[in-house]
Amino acid sequence: MTRQQLVEQIQQKQSYLCVGLDTDLTKIPKHLQSHPDAIYEFNKAIIDATLPHCVSYKINTAFYEAMGLKGWEAMERTVNYIPDTHFKIADAKRGDIGNTSTQYARAFFEAMNFDAVTVAPYMGEDSVRPFLEYEGKWAIVLGLTSNKGASDFELKQLVSSNGEEHLRAEFLYERVLRTVAKWGTPDNLMFVVGATQPEEFINIRSIIPDHFLLVPGVGAQGGSLKDISEKAMNNDCGLLVNASRAVIYASGKEDFATEAKAIAEQYQFEMKSYLC
Numbered sequence: 001m002t003r004q005q006l007v008e009q010i011q012q013k014q015s016y017l018c019v020g021l022d023t024d025l026t027k028i029p030k031h032l033q034s035h036p037d038a039i040y041e042f043n044k045a046i047i048d049a050t051l052p053h054c055v056s057y058k059i060n061t062a063f064y065e066a067m068g069l070k071g072w073e074a075m076e077r078t079v080n081y082i083p084d085t086h087f088k089i090a091d092a093k094r095g096d097i098g099n100t101s102t103q104y105a106r107a108f109f110e111a112m113n114f115d116a117v118t119v120a121p122y123m124g125e126d127s128v129r130p131f132l133e134y135e136g137k138w139a140i141v142l143g144l145t146s147n148k149g150a151s152d153f154e155l156k157q158l159v160s161s162n163g164e165e166h167l168r169a170e171f172l173y174e175r176v177l178r179t180v181a182k183w184g185t186p187d188n189l190m191f192v193v194g195a196t197q198p199e200e201f202i203n204i205r206s207i208i209p210d211h212f213l214l215v216p217g218v219g220a221q222g223g224s225l226k227d228i229s230e231k232a233m234n235n236d237c238g239l240l241v242n243a244s245r246a247v248i249y250a251s252g253k254e255d256f257a258t259e260a261k262a263i264a265e266q267y268q269f270e271m272k273s274y275l276c
């Protein structure tokens with residue numbers, strides 16, 4: 001999906017919600033757990049219910065990989081079920097030497113029909129580049145993540161080498177944004193920014209004004225949709241805000257899909273107010 005198509009979807013739907021399909025067999029409703037295709041059946045019901053309220057789905061591959069072959073099959077069937085109107089993200093956090101990243105890119109962009117893959121930037125340009133070489137596909141690089149451990153490396157200040165002592169030394173995540181932004185364009189590169197890092201949103205936008213941000217951390221992790229929307233939206237919206245557990249586990253009973261729809265609709269309603 002191109003940037004223009006994504007922006008059109010956001011405008012049409014008046015939503016920048018990404019529903020996270022972090023589907024865990026132990027957390028889905030009891031009546032589905034014994035179904036031979038439980039994960040796929042659950043995902044299908046969630047997708048049918050939330051489709052009008054979101055523009056994207058994010059499949060966190062860990063939940064599927066953990067189930068072995070059956071999990072990979074459920075992932076593939078799920079991604080094929082999502083219509084092409086919706087932006088399909090493999091949250092796989094890949095990245096390796098170029099020769100290996102090329103195979104990861106093939107796995108998600110050729111063997112499977114994802115629009116984007118999340119990528120860890122630690123191994124540098126050759127590890128990210130293979131994900132940027134597909135027309136209409138995207139790398140979503142980890143910038144400032146939503147977890148507590150973001151302070152272990154991402155929020156560490158680098159020792160200044162330019163002699164500008166009056167300036168605060170750069171955070172590692174800022175260096176990542178500035179450097180990685182040169183490897184791609186706002187048409188094939190997004191960044192992950194956690195909704196739990198509100199004090200950094202304005203700074204992030206000053207460094208990468210045009211890129212889309214994939215924002216996990218609202219809902220179960222307590223981040224604020226209002227904060228991210230007011231501080232980091234750009235002229236194209238520029239945001240995909242993810243909620244996984246808050247939507248898919250809105251109810252643990254037979255009404256799970258109806259309740260997921262209701263939560264997705266609430267997010268869409270709030271998003272509408274920030275878009276106008």
Ligand SMILES: O=c1ccn([C@@H]2O[C@H](COP(=O)(O)O)[C@@H](O)[C@H]2O)c(=O)[nH]1
Nearest residue numbers: 060145146194216219220221243244245
């Ligand atoms: O910084 C990050 C990067 C990725 N994630 C992923 O997003 C979802 C969040 O799930 P919730 O249930 O809405 O909390 C999940 O797949 C994470 O692995 C993140 O949370 N933070």
